[in-house]
Amino acid sequence: MVRKTHVATTINGEPVEFLCEARQSLLEVLRETLGLTGSKEGCNNGNCGACTVLLDGQPVDSCLVLAVEVEGAQITTIEGLSKDSRLHPIQQCFLEDAALQCGICTPGFIMSAKALLDRDPNPSEHAIRFQLAGNLCRCTGYDKIIRAVQDSAKRMAGQNK
Amino acid sequence: MTPKSERKKYKVIGTRPIRHDGADKVTGRAVYGADLRLAGIVHGKILRSPHAHAKVKSIDTSAAEKHPGVLAVVTRADMPNLKNKIADLGEGSVNLAHLGANVLAHDKVLYKGHAVAALAAVNPHVAEEALKLIKVDYEVLPSVTWVMDAMQDDAPLLHNDVFTKSMGKRASKPSNVPTHIHFEKGNIEEGFQAADVIVEREFKTASVHQGYIEPHVSTALWNQDGHVTVWTSTQGAFTARAQTAELLQIPVSQVTVVPCEIGGGFGGKIAVYLEPVAALLSRKCGRPVKMVMTREDVFEGTGPTPGSFMRVKLGATKDGKLVAGEAWLAYDAGAFPGGVIGPGAMCVFSCYELPHAKVDGYDVLDNKPKTQAYRAPGATQAAFACETVIDELAEKLKIDPLEFRLKNAAKEGTRRVDGPVYPRVGLVETLEAAKNSPHWKSKLEGKHRGRGIASGYWFNIGLKSSVAANVNNDGTVSLIEGSTDIGGTRTSIAMQFAETLGITAEAVHPRVGDTDSVGYTDVTGGSRTTFATGLAAHEVALDIQRQMRERAAILWECEASQVQVEDGAYCHKDKKLTFAELAGQLGHTGGPVVGRATVSPEGASNGFGTHLVDVEVDPDTAKVTILRYTAIQDAGRAIHPSYVEGQMQGGAVQGIGWALNEEYVYSDQGRMENASYLDYRMPTALDVPAIETIIVEVPNPAHPYGVRGVGETPIVAPPAAIANAIYAATGVRMTELPMSPPRLWAAMSTGKKS
Numbered sequence: 012m013v014r015k016t017h018v019a020t021t022i023n024g025e026p027v028e029f030l031c032e033a034r035q036s037l038l039e040v041l042r043e044t045l046g047l048t049g050s051k052e053g054c055n056n057g058n059c060g061a062c063t064v065l066l067d068g069q070p071v072d073s074c075l076v077l078a079v080e081v082e083g084a085q086i087t088t089i090e091g092l093s094k095d096s097r098l099h100p101i102q103q104c105f106l107e108d109a110a111l112q113c114g115i116c117t118p119g120f121i122m123s124a125k126a127l128l129d130r131d132p133n134p135s136e137h138a139i140r141f142q143l144a145g146n147l148c149r150c151t152g153y154d155k156i157i158r159a160v161q162d163s164a165k166r167m168a169g170q171n172k
Numbered sequence: 173m174t175p176k177s178e179r180k181k182y183k184v185i186g187t188r189p190i191r192h193d194g195a196d197k198v199t200g201r202a203v204y205g206a207d208l209r210l211a212g213i214v215h216g217k218i219l220r221s222p223h224a225h226a227k228v229k230s231i232d233t234s235a236a237e238k239h240p241g242v243l244a245v246v247t248r249a250d251m252p253n254l255k256n257k258i259a260d261l262g263e264g265s266v267n268l269a270h271l272g273a274n275v276l277a278h279d280k281v282l283y284k285g286h287a288v289a290a291l292a293a294v295n296p297h298v299a300e301e302a303l304k305l306i307k308v309d310y311e312v313l314p315s316v317t318w319v320m321d322a323m324q325d326d327a328p329l330l331h332n333d334v335f336t337k338s339m340g341k342r343a344s345k346p347s348n349v350p351t352h353i354h355f356e357k358g359n360i361e362e363g364f365q366a367a368d369v370i371v372e373r374e375f376k377t378a379s380v381h382q383g384y385i386e387p388h389v390s391t392a393l394w395n396q397d398g399h400v401t402v403w404t405s406t407q408g409a410f411t412a413r414a415q416t417a418e419l420l421q422i423p424v425s426q427v428t429v430v431p432c433e434i435g436g437g438f439g440g441k442i443a444v445y446l447e448p449v450a451a452l453l454s455r456k457c458g459r460p461v462k463m464v465m466t467r468e469d470v471f472e473g474t475g476p477t478p479g480s481f482m483r484v485k486l487g488a489t490k491d492g493k494l495v496a497g498e499a500w501l502a503y504d505a506g507a508f509p510g511g512v513i514g515p516g517a518m519c520v521f522s523c524y525e526l527p528h529a530k531v532d533g534y535d536v537l538d539n540k541p542k543t544q545a546y547r548a549p550g551a552t553q554a555a556f557a558c559e560t561v562i563d564e565l566a567e568k569l570k571i572d573p574l575e576f577r578l579k580n581a582a583k584e585g586t587r588r589v590d591g592p593v594y595p596r597v598g599l600v601e602t603l604e605a606a607k608n609s610p611h612w613k614s615k616l617e618g619k620h621r622g623r624g625i626a627s628g629y630w631f632n633i634g635l636k637s638s639v640a641a642n643v644n645n646d647g648t649v650s651l652i653e654g655s656t657d658i659g660g661t662r663t664s665i666a667m668q669f670a671e672t673l674g675i676t677a678e679a680v681h682p683r684v685g686d687t688d689s690v691g692y693t694d695v696t697g698g699s700r701t702t703f704a705t706g707l708a709a710h711e712v713a714l715d716i717q718r719q720m721r722e723r724a725a726i727l728w729e730c731e732a733s734q735v736q737v738e739d740g741a742y743c744h745k746d747k748k749l750t751f752a753e754l755a756g757q758l759g760h761t762g763g764p765v766v767g768r769a770t771v772s773p774e775g776a777s778n779g780f781g782t783h784l785v786d787v788e789v790d791p792d793t794a795k796v797t798i799l800r801y802t803a804i805q806d807a808g809r810a811i812h813p814s815y816v817e818g819q820m821q822g823g824a825v826q827g828i829g830w831a832l833n834e835e836y837v838y839s840d841q842g843r844m845e846n847a848s849y850l851d852y853r854m855p856t857a858l859d860v861p862a863i864e865t866i867i868v869e870v871p872n873p874a875h876p877y878g879v880r881g882v883g884e885t886p887i888v889a890p891p892a893a894i895a896n897a898i899y900a901a902t903g904v905r906m907t908e909l910p911m912s913p914p915r916l917w918a919a920m921s922t923g924k925k926s
Binding site: 056145 | 860
């Protein structure tokens, strides 16, 4: 039996403790140990972005982060985005703009978009495409995803006034 | 374009409601195959062949079986011995012996990545480690991965029991060519004699993968009572059930398939890979076994779509009329017979009125994974060849390429080379929409830039669909359908149901049923779901309406025939009840109302598209940048226009990837050298511009709302449109896919100009 390490961290604002093996990725622990299956595995080597979460505010491929590294960190996953039974504006815009088809890449795109809009509330189309280039979508051709992020920026600006 | 008067006819169709499964999918709550959690679940992994072609002399699993974390091991010895029985899977049929040998190799491995053995262990890491304990003794054989090499007489032979079938005759000697297809129309010699200009070119395309982001995943439980339940990511639950039952040689009644949410398929999630293996492992260990492929497994063990060699010759008179066309197509099938040469041969000249035509098509075995359908399977390769030759012919005739297409476009009454005569179709309308589009009217300026155009075709099939509906007493309706939802079909089906019944889309609660909860339904594929399952939803709404009229008649003590339905409300003389009001009274008028419908529409209908693209080619690196892109398509009737646009945009970008980047790169030993998303480079958001869309609506006469399938057509035109744009930019005719920088640079450097 491999000896496990104790990790204390914060996920979606709640303190969480877990035991993990040194080889386990953050993605594996989120999904298999903690039951947070909203972060998806498409490649398990950092190429598709379906597992994107925010680690201390930065978007990361959670398949490339070892679970033992998140001691003391603040993690936000797709499950932590909607507040008080209301969807986050990015989630709402993805729905209104039909920015998903199969939906497997959607949580990763939403998390990457959130990281961008937190940093740059009014990004250009090029800035959006650049930020989202680490997330693969095979269904939509990206067009409606870009529109949804543009609309999210407008809606979030309206809410912050 | 739909006339305004027609648009007004509908209350739900043509609107853009939020999809019913939307909230689950943007919050991460939707349960995809890998998200399934069951008590006592264990994890299976597959050992795959490191060789492209080898005899499997022996498999020793004893060390793996002794590993304390391993619960079960299976090999070919655990599979029933299957005869050459053909099973109908709806969209095509399959030889069970071949399917079985693909799922777990028998005497030989036929491609790198071919499954050889599998085991289940307490966790995926232990399973992966334990695979190394399985010892396989291989005798490596020469391999072949290029379709033209595989057709040679001295090529390594994959199967000694495959004989070429051609024109009803079977060859006497085994070969790598299972099938030769031949279509002919008119008199080809006469046709070319009448031509003033003839263009003939040869084309090559590499294998590409469907590229769905969700890897294949299945979980199976062989219960102690003998019943097998499979939770899986599939395009067709009933097809997965049939294949699993046949491969395990148990009755279909002993298998339940529960379709999970599916993370993309594009034709690649119809054949089973993991389902029967997980079931065999579960039978041995008595626990649910989950199997998830790695991305490398997906590239090396599933898909791809065929690589091809094609020769296309077209002739026209000097006034711009096409008179003859000849095509010779060889597509690889991969390790087992039954690739997509059939539709390739049917589609190659499908956009044109050709009085004389001849097509020869060859299905060719080579040491690649068994090829699978990929969005308009076989049509994209063929269109790349045909539409490039059309462009060159237009140039030689000094006719605008759009006008040349308009002059020769297939229309109602055109007979396709393989026989069918088109009913009302919309190719001319897409070309006219292209001509009037802001894109075509805009001027393209700047050096190294060019504009291209191409048309594309795919048919949507009918097949079988079942839908059931339960009326709730608050006036909502639960709709249970057998079609798995890959891209929003819950909503496009619910909208047709709502339109017919006169309720809102939001008042319908669609749900995809498992194989024990809904009637038989064929795969979500062939651009059929919104068309055929939508037709079933329309019919179930009529069934509900009939029953609701009977209930109103009971309340009003009149004949059901005297109850009128106006705008969704039920009326008799001065009495009127809305659907919801009447639904509230079902309890005392005879109890629940349940509707059902099954359909099996005959024949196929036809979807045409035309794409426009502007490119810029970097003269130093030969990198192609897409500057502007417009996809135009006849949708018949767009039920939910946003999702129709989404299909057009998504197909266009897959086509851009196929055109410019994507390919299976093979080593001399037949090994794929780029089996990761990093090296198999699919387009990202930064690689493509906005994809403009124009939906044309020429109603399909075979559907009550005029729906045509829209999913597949959009991938067909892009490679040809881009090749034509590259020619306009550089003067180089590209005849090979992908048109990646190394290939284009080589062509530009050697001045391969026409």
